[in-house]
Amino acid sequence: MRVFAILLIFLSITFDLTAAEFYVSPSGNDNHPGTKSQPFATIEKAKLAVRRKITNGQQEDITVFLRAGTYRLSKTVIFGPEDGAKNGFKITYASYPGEKPVVTAAKTITGWKKASAAPEHLPAEAAGHLWYAELGKGMDFKMLYQNGIALPRARSKGFMPVQNKPGSGNKTLILPESFPTYGWPGNGGVEVLIRPTFAWTMNILPVESVDTSTRTVKTTIGGTYPLDPQPKWSLDAHHITETCWLENSVSFIDSPGEWALDTSTGRLWIWPENDQSPKNVSAPQCTELFLVAGTISDEMSADFPVKGLIFKDLVFENNDRYTWRDSEPSFQHDWSAVDQANAMVRLRGAENCVVEGCDFKNGGTAGIRLDLHCRYNRIEGNNIGYVGEHGIALCGYGPGTKDVNKFNEIKNNNIHHTGQQYWFGFGIYIAQSGENTIANNLIHHTPFIGVTVSGSRDFKYGSPRYGEGYRAVRWNEISENHKEQIAAGYAKGTELTALFYPYLHARNNVIRDNEIFSVVETMGDGNAVYLSGAGTGNVIRRNFIHDIFSAGVQTALRPDDLQEQTLFSENIVYKCVYGAVEHKHDNSYINNIFANIYPLNRNGEPWDEWAYVIFGRGPNTGTRIQNNIFYDDISTDFRFYYARKNSPLTDALIDNNLYFSKKSPKNAQKQISALQASGLDRHSLILDPLFLNIRKHDFSLLPGSPAVKTGFREIDMRKIGIQLLWRKKVIGDKLLGTNIASKNSGQSSTITVSLSCDTPGSTVRFTTDGSEPSSSSQIYKNPLEFDKSVFIRAKSFREGYSDLYGASDYFSPGISF
16 A cells, blocks of 8 residues: 555656646745646746757647736746747646736835935925935836836926927937026936927937036937927917926925936935835836747848747736837837837747737836737737837838738737827837737727827938838838839929838738727827828728817828728717818728717817818829718817818719718708719718717617618627627726716806716716826716816726726807717
8 A cells, every 4th residue: 555655646746747737836936846736936937847848849738827926027038939839739828717926027125214304406395205225326227116006207397398400410408498407417317208399209318418508408319300399380289388308306306106216326216105114116127028039030031930829817017118229210200119129028029829818007118019020919808008108019020021910810908098108109009010900909098099000101212201110111122123213202202102012011901890989198199090101901990989089189080191092981980079080192981970070179279170071181082981971969160071272072082971960950051062062972961860879879770760871881889899708807897887967057158067977886086177087086076067168077986896988078158069
């Protein structure tokens, strides 16, 4: 019996060592065999164990289970070709069922001391509140966390820079006379945050030197454009009053929670929220958490990607912010760069890999990037929020002949609160990546664009512009003949779009069934879905875009410069400001619903060029606007079309549409009659489409709807948004619904607004300045009365619940918007 027992133990140990499962636990030991009862302590050790197991040829799927707890990384976990699956099998790194392992770069900071005296030039309100920790010279991180939540880095008051002299380049900032130059120039690590020259980009630039006599700041990295103030038209159009800030000096700390790191001394300053010694404060030790790195290179004609890796049900948080390199090869407007190490989980040379059911939160970079060679990968069911840049980015090689970023699926993800550091952070960013499926995602609360498909807009060989993608072009792959034709075309001021097609790889993407709302929250000139210089054949189908109340110019759908042959079909655009579509070139809009487009921004300021469809630049030959519904029940001052002088309507096919105005049928008739007189819209109708309940987002048609006569096909909204299999996991099932209603007084001189929540015991909070309500916003108690126009955002709060949509609307006495 004793011999038999020993034999059983031996067989058990042997089985564990050869099993297709490994286990990791923060309480484990890397000297253990990695079994369930004796787990490893680190992911690195598990990775090496997997590598050993597949050395002689993988014969089965392998799973590494991560037990609950926190895995603190001091460096990126890199999965190379030797760590990928072989022989068609899979290798999975997953949470143990029912547990939540957290992968983080955060390291707790200790040794805090109360400052006995205030640093020179410290704001008066911060005196007596500062604590510091001596970390040693050489420390340089851009993020700081407390209890896993990002703390605000000390920032100066905003200002408008002084105009540089012509030819000064893009590394010189001139401070206005009103901005103090004392206190901060000697502080190492100060950075410039700026929206340079235009409203559609934003840079973070390290300071190299300061000349206080001339008030000149020089940066180590060049801005996307010269570091100048924006022109008056941009400031007015986007309601901008300041475009520049300085960050990371103790002399900028003026509120609880703020911090600054003097990189010249290694001293970290903080004003704790409770004035007590800081607890659970941590700094990140690396930028990327996981990197899947295939053997790939610009010069190689063939790449060798990592295959078959799956990351499932893991939590990634608290990494560092990426700092751009000078003249980094980038795509349009420096919204992203080629081969940029800027994500929590980065696939750089990967095929048939999966990121599923993971949480990405409270980080300094993008959530997920698919760089260079990435094909047949699936990113599904993830919750990505409060990240530093894009939610998900797909970035192929720069324009040229190497086209290997394609056939990926991005589905059923909840992407929100992106761009927390770089304000151009999109929900999903696609550059030089084609034939992907972007479906059933929920994208909301982004500072800029919801979904972008882009490539390069500047092929002017030998004469690059800042930040338009020129540096990303693979000129060695462009024929000399094409270079000559491109140069000749630019010399004549023409855009030879067809000539660029072979080099633009963001083509044939299908962006369908996504729900997008509350985007373009901070930046200007943004959109829910934006395409430019991407290539042909992209399809934008059956997306629900709603409740976009920007301070600046935005349109829900926008094919911009160098964008042609895009189909927009079956989309619903509802309750957005400025425009449903800004159209350029040869792109078509078939069977869409455009409803309730507001003629003013959230500050109540009207625009001159607003319309449901804005024709921005021609020629428009080949464009079709057919079988759409245009619906307005909010004002009498609506405009269905607006054509700028260089973009006439008459070279487009516009017909068989349905138009309706509840408040001014005469205005609708006048506009359509004018179009018909010019040969357009000859078969269109002006009738109520008979929506079932537009206020409740039900765009079903009642029996007898005249829309059928125009050829309109009903849009199946059941297919839109995160699908049932994923909804509870990604969104949750304890959701609050906030309601907003108004009524005018008898004299129409005031308006009364009421707020409510569907779930009893909830607290409703609201704002009137355009910001998203938070747990510290004003509490709603009684109906609100206003004697002037107001934009109200409301959100409900209850422990254990979430309010996904909130409620928002613009109200004006005498006008029922």
